[in-house]
Amino acid sequence: DQQVKQNSPSLSVQEGRISILNCDYTNSMFDYFLWYKKYPAEGPTFLISISSIKDKNEDGRFTVFLNKSAKHLSLHIVPSQPGDSAVYFCAASVGFEEYGNKLVFGAGTILRVKS
């Protein structure tokens, strides 16, 4: 039972254009969402997060949008750069989880930015 889904295994974008990565979730208890970027042979690097009390969070070229009614979030990267080529994981957690902070990850989307 996949609680966090990234339905696009890969995305290819031209340098300078916008990259939009999508994520859907099924568990309505999730209230904190994160995006991680991962290069091969490295650990995931935290990019940006959003709490369920917000619908948008921005950090430089990265913006995350949350649509709670649709249980959908997206990561926008503008402008895309070749160094952004990596696997992007969406993750979610439940606040005040009694026994610990359990992140549930999506399957990941491979982003390729062409120069």
Place this chain on the structure above:
Amino acid sequence: DTEVTQTPKHLVMGMTNKKSLKCEQHMGHRAMYWYKQKAKKPPELMFVYSYEKLSINESVPSRFSPECPNSSLLNLHLHALQPEDSALYLCASSQDAQGGNTIYFGEGSWLTVV
């Protein structure tokens, strides 16, 4: 640069060996985690330590034994592993173990069991 440091970066071990993976963080975080990641899959939670006490064990086989000597250190002791245990093992930490805290990952230890 990640502030969660893992050693060794690569480890090859036989099925009868005993080895350990080590992790250190100096961010003052009170929660530490072990995740396992297989190729082309997302990370999967193995253990959560909160204030140096084991709070979550995701039904991990006993051949994996975690240890948290203090709030900055986390070890994963390995014994009698199987080839299917070959994977990237990720250590992570967060401010505390409450949901809603950002989890920061180390670069991982690549384990190959032969």
